[in-house]
Amino acid sequence: MNRIHNAVQELGTEGWHMPWSGSNGGACVEVRKLPDGRFAVRQSTDPEGPALIFTQVELDVFTQGWEAGQASLLAS
Template sequence: MNRIKPQRSPRTRGERIYNGMPAGELGSEGWHKPWSGGNGGNCLEAMKLADGRIAVRQSTDPDGPALIYTSAEMTAFIEGAKAGEADFLLS
């Protein structure tokens, strides 16, 4: 008996989302540039996922890896940055 192996379809929303996955597999809709500076278009883009997590990618590499954070992780980072705890990254 010959078994036909099903072809994999492209990833759609709702499938397993994991840290480091290709950002392009999350789709092209819903990405935002929360801030942008005079850095020649090298921006961070973020997307809120259906389960409340946040995906982050580099705008110049939209198919590169996506970093996935929980809402609590992102809140801690933003609040820490506002408090000056990330200023060491600027020097």
């Protein structure tokens, strides 16, 4: 398993996208698809901080849970 210690050093600065925009003044997450098909997710206000790495299946399950209201603690 690859360990990601620092989003900038390991993942670079190119290819990051904000998958949605909100009214929170730009404090959002950024997502980047990695060459091996996984997805890196990081805090946009801390681009040199850590990134979470998800497989497509893991990201799908997270998204489905969010849409089903199972992540309400994260939204508050």
